Amino acid sequence: MIETRSLGRVYRNRNSAGQVVALDDFTLNITEGEVHGLLGPNGAGKTTLVKILATAVLPTSGNARVCGHDVMAEPGAVRALVGIVFGGERGLYTRLSARENLYFWGAVARLSRGAARRRTTELLGRLGLADRADDPVERYSRGMKQRLHLARGLIGDPPVLVLDEPTVGMDPVATRDFRALVADLRGAGKTILLTTHDMAEAEQLCDRVSLIDKGTLRFTEDPRRIGVFLDRHDAVEFETDDEQLVTALSGHDFVVAVEQTAPGRWRATGRGAVDPLLRWLVDRGVTRLRTERPTLEQVYLHFVGDRGLRL
Amino acid sequence: MNLEVLSAATRMQFSMVVRRPSEAVALVTTPLLSTVVLSIVDRSRHEELVVPAVVGTSLMGLWTLVVTQVGGLVDADRWMGRLELLVIAPAPLPLVVIGRLVAIVSVGAVAFAEAVVVAVVGFGVEFTPRHPVLFASATLATLVAVTGAGAVLSALFVLSRAASQFQAALTFPLYVLGAVVFPVDVLPEWARPLADLVFLHWSAVLLRDAVAAPEVGGNAALLLALFAFGAAGLAAGALITRSVEHRIRAEGTAVMA
Numbered sequence: 001m002i003e004t005r006s007l008g009r010v011y012r013n014r015n016s017a018g019q020v021v022a023l024d025d026f027t028l029n030i031t032e033g034e035v036h037g038l039l040g041p042n043g044a045g046k047t048t049l050v051k052i053l054a055t056a057v058l059p060t061s062g063n064a065r066v067c068g069h070d071v072m073a074e075p076g077a078v079r080a081l082v083g084i085v086f087g088g089e090r091g092l093y094t095r096l097s098a099r100e101n102l103y104f105w106g107a108v109a110r111l112s113r114g115a116a117r118r119r120t121t122e123l124l125g126r127l128g129l130a131d132r133a134d135d136p137v138e139r140y141s142r143g144m145k146q147r148l149h150l151a152r153g154l155i156g157d158p159p160v161l162v163l164d165e166p167t168v169g170m171d172p173v174a175t176r177d178f179r180a181l182v183a184d185l186r187g188a189g190k191t192i193l194l195t196t197h198d199m200a201e202a203e204q205l206c207d208r209v210s211l212i213d214k215g216t217l218r219f220t221e222d223p224r225r226i227g228v229f230l231d232r233h234d235a236v237e238f239e240t241d242d243e244q245l246v247t248a249l250s251g252h253d254f255v256v257a258v259e260q261t262a263p264g265r266w267r268a269t270g271r272g273a274v275d276p277l278l279r280w281l282v283d284r285g286v287t288r289l290r291t292e293r294p295t296l297e298q299v300y301l302h303f304v305g306d307r308g309l310r311l
Numbered sequence: 312m313n314l315e316v317l318s319a320a321t322r323m324q325f326s327m328v329v330r331r332p333s334e335a336v337a338l339v340t341t342p343l344l345s346t347v348v349l350s351i352v353d354r355s356r357h358e359e360l361v362v363p364a365v366v367g368t369s370l371m372g373l374w375t376l377v378v379t380q381v382g383g384l385v386d387a388d389r390w391m392g393r394l395e396l397l398v399i400a401p402a403p404l405p406l407v408v409i410g411r412l413v414a415i416v417s418v419g420a421v422a423f424a425e426a427v428v429v430a431v432v433g434f435g436v437e438f439t440p441r442h443p444v445l446f447a448s449a450t451l452a453t454l455v456a457v458t459g460a461g462a463v464l465s466a467l468f469v470l471s472r473a474a475s476q477f478q479a480a481l482t483f484p485l486y487v488l489g490a491v492v493f494p495v496d497v498l499p500e501w502a503r504p505l506a507d508l509v510f511l512h513w514s515a516v517l518l519r520d521a522v523a524a525p526e527v528g529g530n531a532a533l534l535l536a537l538f539a540f541g542a543a544g545l546a547a548g549a550l551i552t553r554s555v556e557h558r559i560r561a562e563g564t565a566v567m568a
Binding site: 056057103 | 315316318319320322323326327330331391392393395396397398399400401402407559560561562
């Protein structure tokens with residue numbers, strides 16, 4: 001459904017004679033009906049990829065196809081197939097009502113007047129905006145605006161949706177509702193590319209996730225199997241008040257580190273498989289314990305590193 | 312299908328003006344400007360300047376509204392992230408721009424009419440065109456020409472990140488150099504040829520003649536030129552917009568984010 005082959009994009013640096021590589025040799029396949037998460041720190045190249053797929057930016061090398069249409073050679077065909085949803089306040093006519101916005105964007109999506117009206121009514125109901133459909137958008141809450149963004153992206157009923165950090169700045173309730181809507185869209189067979197910083201969101205919604213950093217693809221994997229990248233980070237959480245036992249455990253080869261997480265609670269990170277670690281603890285009477293796979297966040301931090309605010 | 316896009320863009324722009332009429336501030340300033348200009352003409356007792364003053368303030372109201380609205384809509388769309396979405400939408404951007412211009416020029420036509428109403432009601436001016444067909448044709452040609460000029464401006468404003476700063480330069484200097492309010496012979500001799508380069512001057516000449524000239528036989532060429540200017544402006548605006556779109560994609564200087 002979405003294919004990129006050795007995709008690259010280089011920007012000229014306006015402040016110097018140099019260039020900035022935003023995307024480098026990026027190859028990715030997203031199948032029909034898949035929800036694909038794109039993770040990466042700020043400046044990793046996520047937005048550049050989104051803009052290339054949306055035909056807003058041309059690649060400088062490689063190629064990208066959406067439903068078989070080349071984004072460079074057939075931008076018109078691609079535009080009819082892709083709905084873009086950005087996060088935040090931007091992209092709406094806030095003086096107008098949701099209904100007026102959708103009528104307009106429906107026409108811009110090449111719907112006839114009647115079709116735009118039918119689709120608007122359908123989407124306003126489906127996204128829970130029907131009761132406020134004629135209020136100016138500037139009076140909407142953040143969550144309502146984001147639902148309207150999604151409606152705008154869906155107005156032309158495109159088979160592919162690109163959601164660019166759609167839940168940024170939303171409160172937890174609005175975020176939960178929005179994720180439920182995305183799950184519904186997956187159920188409806190839409191192919192979705194979701195860029196996000198939110199690991200829980202990626203784990204909850206995505207069939208696969210790709211990590212992008214400094215313009216290159218680091219890996220693509222099912223978020224529930226992502227721990228295979230970090231076997232050595234498998235950990236055991238256990239409870240004991242015996243600090244001598246903890247000291248003894250720390251000295252073993254099969255342990256990378258032991259840290260205290262709370263009074264009487266410890267977290268031991270194993271080197272490779274955790275079987276010897278578990279056996280050692282059980283043999284010494286520690287029975288309140290559980291194993292823990294690394295989370296997507298830990299994998300992310302492992303690959304990207306704790307870079308703070310640096311890009 | 313193109314008509315659907317045009318009419319949707321027109322309706323949307325009308326709704327925007329209705330929701331915030333303050334943006335059409337020229338509808339308020341035009342009667343005031345007409346009052347000032349006509350008061351000066353009235354005091355000067357130069358009756359031959361009355362028709363040029365009425366026609367001129369009408370054109371000023373129309374053009375001021377169009378220039379401020381076009382600059383404003385491009386700036387607002389850019390900073391609100393809508394321009395990006397319009398660039399990557401299935402409908403061609405020039406169609407959306409022209410549809411919105413139709414609404415803007417229609418509102419501008421109200422300013423055009425206001426100046427006439429002020430002259431008739433406030434100053435007792437008899438403003439009955441001697442040549443109504445020419446007057447109607449010249450008015451239509453003026454609206455087409457203003458739409459075409461607006462299309463070029465909006466495309467150029469997309470390129471500029473400071474569109475609003477150009478607006479001032481496109482109003483009063485143009486009115487003076489184009490001899491829009493007063494006859495061209497009021498200008499210094501060296502500046503008179505410049506007036507011929509300003510399309511609003513062509514409109515002013517046609518409308519003045521339609522109202523007051525005894526004979527108007529020689530105006531057909533000017534009328535055609537005004538229509539042609541509008542058509543050329545629409546075509547050029549569409550071409551420039553397309554080329555701007557391509558430049559944005561190629562350079563990655565996305566108008567947004």
